[in-house]
Amino acid sequence: MNTATTQSSQQTIEIFDKYVIPNYGRYPICLVRGEGSYVWDAEGKRYLDLFPGWGCNMLGYCPPPVVEAIQSQAAKLIHVPNTWYNEAQGAFAEFLATRGFGQAFFCNSGAESIEGAIKLARLHSPEGRHKIITFENSFHGRTYAALTATAQPKFHEGVGPLVAGFRYSAFNDLDQVASLVDDETCAILVEPIQGEGGVNIAEPEFLSGLRKLADENDCLLIFDEVQTGMGRTGTWFSYQQYDVQPDIMTLAKGLAGGVACGAIMATTEVARSLRPGTHASTFGGNPLAMAAGVAAGKMIEDENLLEHCQEMSRRFASHLQTLQTELEIIRELRIRGMMIGIDLTVPSMPAVAKCMERGVLVNATHDTVLRLLPALNVSAEQVDEGCEVIAEVLREMREEA
Ligand SMILES: Cc1ncc(COP(=O)(O)O)c(C=O)c1O
Numbered sequence: 334m335n336t337a338t339t340q341s342s343q344q345t346i347e348i349f350d351k352y353v354i355p356n357y358g359r360y361p362i363c364l365v366r367g368e369g370s371y372v373w374d375a376e377g378k379r380y381l382d383l384f385p386g387w388g389c390n391m392l393g394y395c396p397p398p399v400v401e402a403i404q405s406q407a408a409k410l411i412h413v414p415n416t417w418y419n420e421a422q423g424a425f426a427e428f429l430a431t432r433g434f435g436q437a438f439f440c441n442s443g444a445e446s447i448e449g450a451i452k453l454a455r456l457h458s459p460e461g462r463h464k465i466i467t468f469e470n471s472f473h474g475r476t477y478a479a480l481t482a483t484a485q486p487k488f489h490e491g492v493g494p495l496v497a498g499f500r501y502s503a504f505n506d507l508d509q510v511a512s513l514v515d516d517e518t519c520a521i522l523v524e525p526i527q528g529e530g531g532v533n534i535a536e537p538e539f540l541s542g543l544r545k546l547a548d549e550n551d552c553l554l555i556f557d558e559v560q561t562g563m564g565r566t567g568t569w570f571s572y573q574q575y576d577v578q579p580d581i582m583t584l585a586k587g588l589a590g591g592v593a594c595g596a597i598m599a600t601t602e603v604a605r606s607l608r609p610g611t612h613a614s615t616f617g618g619n620p621l622a623m624a625a626g627v628a629a630g631k632m633i634e635d636e637n638l639l640e641h642c643q644e645m646s647r648r649f650a651s652h653l654q655t656l657q658t659e660l661e662i663i664r665e666l667r668i669r670g671m672m673i674g675i676d677l678t679v680p681s682m683p684a685v686a687k688c689m690e691r692g693v694l695v696n697a698t699h700d701t702v703l704r705l706l707p708a709l710n711v712s713a714e715q716v717d718e719g720c721e722v723i724a725e726v727l728r729e730m731r732e733e734a
Contacts, residue, residue, distance in 0.1 A: 342375045360689065367394025370711050372694070382694040383705040383719050388528070388560050391587025392632055393708035399590035402628035403621060412619045421623035428630045429598060432569040434578060436604040438597045439618030443559035443585035444474025446595035449612055450522070450581045451478045453599060454553045457606035458519035462552070463497075466513050466521045468504040470530030470699070473522070473557055482522055485530070504533055507542040514546060520553040520581075521546065525571045528560040528706075531699035532667040532674025540577045553580040553603065559595070560672070563587045564633050564709050567643040567670035574669075590629030594622040638709040642670050645707070645716055649673055652720035662731050664701070673705040674698075675723075679734050687726040693719050 342363040349359075363375045370393045372382050385393055392399065406421065413419050426437040438453075440446055455463050465482065467473070473482040477496050480488060484501040500518075502509040504527060514521075521543050527533040547554040556579040561571035565587060568574055572582070580603050585595035595617075599607070616622075633639060650668050653675060657663040667674040677684075681697035688695050696704040703723070707716075 340375065345375065369393040369396075370708050370715050378692070380689070380692050380694050381715055381719055381722075383707045383711070384694055384696040385706070385708050386587075386591055387696075388565070388586045388706040390591045390708060391563055391565065392590050392629060392638075392710055394591075396590050396629070396632055396710075398628045398632045398635075399592075399625050402624045403592065406621050406624035410620045412616065412621065414615065415613065415618060419618070419620050419623070421620040421627065422618040425618075425623040425626040425630075428627055429584070429596065432630070433573075433582065433598055435582075435598045435600045438599070438604075438607060438612070438614075439623070440585075440595040440597070440614040441593045441616050441622075442474070442595045443557075443583065444476040444479040445614060445617075446559065446583035446585050446597050447473045447479040447482060447522075447557065448476055449597045449607075449614075450555050450557075450583050451482070451520070452612055453581060453597065453603065453607050454520035454522075454555060456611055457553065457603050462517055462519040464500055464515070464518045465498060466500050466502055466510060466518060468502055468523055468527070470504060470527055470533060471522075471524055471557075472527070472529030473524075474559075504530075505536050505539045507539055507546070510543065511546055514550050514552070516550075518550060518552045520555050522555040522557060524557045524559075524561065525575060526561050526566065526669055526672060528672065528704070529698055531676065531702040532669075532672060532704055534667055534669055535575070537575055537577075540572075540575045544577045544579075547580075555579055555581040555583070557583045559583050559585040560706075561669075563629070564639055564642060565670055565672055565706070567639055567646060569639070571669070588629070589622050589626035590632070592622045592625040594626055633709065636710065642709045645711055645713065646670050646673075648713060648716045649705070649707075649720065652716070652724075656720070656724050656727065660727055660731050662727060662734055671705075671707045671709055671711070673707070675703040675705075675727075677701045677703065677727075677730075679730060684723075684726050684730060687729065688722055691722045691725065693722040695719075695723070 345363040467482045473479040481495040500513045562584040582598045588594045665676040681703045698704045
């Protein structure tokens with residue numbers, strides 16, 4: 334395998350230091366190529382990535398059908414504006430609607446899909462109804478309405494004033510939501526599984542209760558499935574495991590096999606409120622992203638990756654449950670498909686560096702949670718390899734605690 338690059342990680346870092354705004358904390362490594370769940374740095378070191386693309390590389394790095402679709406589409410038509418029809422957009426909308434529900438509006442990111450969903454909810458609601466209820470420890474993105482919806486004070490510091498009309502409730506606390514709903518409420522926006530907030534799984538009664546509350550109070554239920562959608566939890570969308578259908582669903586991250594793409598899915602009745610002139614996205618639904626999305630979706634079906642995801646999820650769970658019986662620093666395991674949270678009694682950040690030294694990439698979130706979002710096509714050997722390294726690292730951390 335040729336991993337030769339033209340410059341070292343250090344040379345790239347020097348260019349960043351001069352020319353790239355330093356708003357991200359970055360590891361001092363430049364990644365240059367990837368294949369499946371493996372990725373290589375400029376020095377040729379290989380990593381097993383159990384958090385590929387921050388959840389965007391749902392099928393790992395460079396999934397061949399997606400690469401082929403992009404190459405072939407790029408030679409025909411990269412972008413056309415939404416004043417014309419394009420075949421790929423229709424095909425991807427049909428794909429998503431027939432695996433889920435409703436009609437699609439396409440955009441380019443998670444935050445953009447949240448902005449669109451909030452606008453749609455307000456547009457659909459009678460005059461005067463504008464309030465949106467969201468949840469503590471949620472994460473919906475960094476643009477202003479998405480940021481305001483994100484009920485975590487640390488993300489709000491220094492950037493106010495925020496958008497008016499948001500109310501926050503504790504997650505999994507139906508009584509508190511009920512106490513916040515009033516005749517100005519137009520929507521309840523919730524992640525069925527909070528990702529950034531620590532892999533917090535909604536109770537089934539909570540989501541069915543939200544559905545009931547929304548129906549009784551004439552407001553909409555919006556599920557943010559930016560992280561949980563497109564097969565991540567072992568079904569196309571995580572609402573399908575709850576038997577609760579939202580009115581609007583937001584999607585992004587792994588939607589198009591690693592290509593920037595976001596979407597809103599809305600029931601046809603609600604979708605009608607997004608009339609011409611009310612909302613738009615210049616790049617949204619461009620043929621390149623749409624072709625990648627169709628190829629990603631077909632790959633998930635052709636390779637039975639929803640079943641495989643569930644099988645690998647059980648394999649991760651079995652390794653991690655065994656480890657939990659050995660290590661008291663594992664407080665709780667929260668696992669749904671390829672969405673895995675290992676809640677520790679100690680800060681989780683040091684585990685990331687220790688795993689990276691040993692060639693495994695993972696993420697830390699919400700202070701104590703080690704988070705994995707492995708590719709749906711991760712192999713059994715890779716699950717074993719990754720869990721072995723995590724076990725070694727957590728044993729070391731137990732000694733240090
Ligand atoms: C549930 C959820 N919603 C929205 C977003 C924002 O997505 P993006 O970073 O593509 O704007 C994220 C990103 O992590 C997310 O996890």
